[in-house]
Amino acid sequence: MLRTSPPPGEDGRSPKNSFMTPAQKQEVIEVLKEKFSQYNNFYITDTESLDAGQTSALRRHCFDKQVEMTVAKNTLIRKALESLDAEKYSAIYDSLHNVTALMFSESPKEPALIISSFRKSSNGERPVLKAAFINGDVFVGDNQLVALTKIKTKNELIGEVIGLLQSPAKRVIAALLHHAEKGGEAAAPSVEANAAPEASATEAPASEAPATDAPAAE
Numbered sequence: 001m002l003r004t005s006p007p008p009g010e011d012g013r014s015p016k017n018s019f020m021t022p023a024q025k026q027e028v029i030e031v032l033k034e035k036f037s038q039y040n041n042f043y044i045t046d047t048e049s050l051d052a053g054q055t056s057a058l059r060r061h062c063f064d065k066q067v068e069m070t071v072a073k074n075t076l077i078r079k080a081l082e083s084l085d086a087e088k089y090s091a092i093y094d095s096l097h098n099v100t101a102l103m104f105s106e107s108p109k110e111p112a113l114i115i116s117s118f119r120k121s122s123n124g125e126r127p128v129l130k131a132a133f134i135n136g137d138v139f140v141g142d143n144q145l146v147a148l149t150k151i152k153t154k155n156e157l158i159g160e161v162i163g164l165l166q167s168p169a170k171r172v173i174a175a176l177l178h179h180a181e182k183g184g185e186a187a188a189p190s191v192e193a194n195a196a197p198e199a200s201a202t203e204a205p206a207s208e209a210p211a212t213d214a215p216a217a218e
Contacts, residue, residue: 025076030070032080036089039068039104041133043111044092047071048099054122058101061114068104077102091138095131106136112148128163 021029036042047055062069075094081089090163116129132139134146139148 028072028076029080029083032070032086034103035068035102036080036084039106041105041108041111042133043105043129043130044077044095045101045102045103045111045113045115046098046130046135047101047127049126054126057122058114058118061118062103062111063109066106066112067111067114070102070104072102073099074100088136089133091140092131092133094133094141097130100130101127109149109151112145112151115145116149142145176177 019151047058050058059069077100078093078096081092103113103114111130112129114128118127119125129142129145129148131141133150134145
């Protein structure tokens, strides 16, 4: 049985012993295949010990952060993955045990942040991270959670690259401005120094003008 994140207020827990016809199982597999194809990031978590209220709170948290939480049977999850690319997802098959809640997200670290904050607020150790598939890389085990919360998102990486590219340009501009200011200060005395000789040269011809000879006496 497949249940995706409902609007806040619904429980959405998957019955442990629900009977499904072959047609219903195939329908779930197709839905899961669509989700796995749509998202490059998904987390596999164990929510078995959470009660109805805690599960509802977790779903609400996912809903608010645009993370899609889906509870499904492990056998159906594996069949969906194997039908897409058995080798690509082989590293996470061993993590499909107990109650499994899948978290699909555009962000590689948002589900990890949700799990961490939920544990802190509930003062518990659930949900447990069983595995995470992040852009083709597989992280197995709950001990990977802290590292996953520190993964850089695409926008964060772009921001860092832009910052690195801008830093040298800013230094060059600052150096040019500094050089221009120093050049202006040095040019001012030079102009004054050059102006003084020119003034003296202008006055010189007047003082050196020959005197007019007086008329000879008769």
